[in-house]
Amino acid sequence: MSQINPHTKQGQTNSQSQTEFTSRQTLKGFDGSPCCGVGVKISIIVPAYNEENSIEKVVAGLRIYLNQECEIIVVNDASTDKTKTILQQISDSNIKIINHLENRGYGAAIKSGIEKSQGEYVLIIDADGSYPIEDIAKLIKQKDNYDMVVGARTNPKAQIPLIRRPIKWALNRLANYLTKSKIPDLNSGLRIIKKDVLNRFIHLLPNGFSFTTTITLALLTNNYRVKYFPINYYKRKGKSKIKPIKDTLNFIQLILRTVLYFNPLRIFIPASLILLLLSFGVFIYSYFFTPRIMDTTTIIFFISAIQMSAIGMLADLIVKTNKYNGT
Numbered sequence: 001m002s003q004i005n006p007h008t009k010q011g012q013t014n015s016q017s018q019t020e021f022t023s024r025q026t027l028k029g030f031d032g033s034p035c036c037g038v039g040v041k042i043s044i045i046v047p048a049y050n051e052e053n054s055i056e057k058v059v060a061g062l063r064i065y066l067n068q069e070c071e072i073i074v075v076n077d078a079s080t081d082k083t084k085t086i087l088q089q090i091s092d093s094n095i096k097i098i099n100h101l102e103n104r105g106y107g108a109a110i111k112s113g114i115e116k117s118q119g120e121y122v123l124i125i126d127a128d129g130s131y132p133i134e135d136i137a138k139l140i141k142q143k144d145n146y147d148m149v150v151g152a153r154t155n156p157k158a159q160i161p162l163i164r165r166p167i168k169w170a171l172n173r174l175a176n177y178l179t180k181s182k183i184p185d186l187n188s189g190l191r192i193i194k195k196d197v198l199n200r201f202i203h204l205l206p207n208g209f210s211f212t213t214t215i216t217l218a219l220l221t222n223n224y225r226v227k228y229f230p231i232n233y234y235k236r237k238g239k240s241k242i243k244p245i246k247d248t249l250n251f252i253q254l255i256l257r258t259v260l261y262f263n264p265l266r267i268f269i270p271a272s273l274i275l276l277l278l279s280f281g282v283f284i285y286s287y288f289f290t291p292r293i294m295d296t297t298t299i300i301f302f303i304s305a306i307q308m309s310a311i312g313m314l315a316d317l318i319v320k321t322n323k324y325n326g327t
Contacts, residue, residue, distance in 0.1 A: 043117030047109035054129035061133040075109040107211030126189035147224040151190035151231035221262035268312020275305035
């Protein structure tokens with residue numbers, strides 16, 4: 001998983017040598033002219049890595065939106081199967097194909113699509129066939145009322161693997177607390193976002209699977225308008241690229257780091273209170289149940305609580321100053 005780097009400049013991308021564009025991209029729609037309808041309003045970005053079993057069906061299903069002021073951008077993240085070959089057979093000049101020369105990650109694929117997009121809105125959908133294309137219309141219908149509209153996999157018929165449900169629930173609970181919001185689906189791969197809002201945080205968004213998690217946390221901790229719609233979720237075609245233990249630990253680390261970046265008091269104040277309670281707890285226990293008071297331990301916990309609170313307030317001051325200065 002890519003690390004959050006607040007020093008990376010907004011819109012920074014990898015060198016051109018790492019990305020290859022198909023010849024059809026020089027045709028209608030790539031040079032800034034309208035590629036469908038009167039002008040592009042929505043850029044549909046499909047990141048793909050080894051999705052030979054589903055990519056053709058997904059792209060075919062998305063074609064219905066080409067007549068609705070949308071463009072389709074498929075980003076092949078250096079697939080090692082037949083994904084690239086299948087995409088090369090697409091004859092529609094309104095569908096842009098981007099080929100990474102090396103595997104750079106889910107988030108990096110989306111960023112490549114954003115870089116070449118023309119729409120006012122960016123719609124992201126996975127290429128594994130697990131998200132219902134027919135539900136895209138629900139999201140598009142509400143795009144003008146919110147900064148981001150997310151397809152939440154909360155429908156009772158959603159086929160989320162049982163082994164991932166407890167982990168998903170725990171991560172959502174942690175994110176709910178830290179953002180002070182109710183998040184039905186933290187990392188759904190089907191969402192539509194205003195491009196100008198997305199670009200404000202592009203320098204923070206990682207290249208890995210946590211791209212969608214990070215943009216969710218960034219918008220919620222900055223009081224943007226986010227709407228969730230329940231959708232179905234189908235069994236994916238092909239093998240999942242998610243590694244349960246490693247990716248779960250990375251997600252927890254990411255949630256904490258992102259909230260620290262935007263709202264540090266949500267972490268520092270509870271930690272300070274826990275240390276303060278430990279200080280009082282050790283004092284009371286040693287006073288009544290031990291031969292002597294554990295004064296050293298009590299003092300260490302107490303001073304640590306004060307320090308934790310001070311660091312949190314300093315961090316919060318820095319965040320608010322940066323927001324005020326627009327940095």
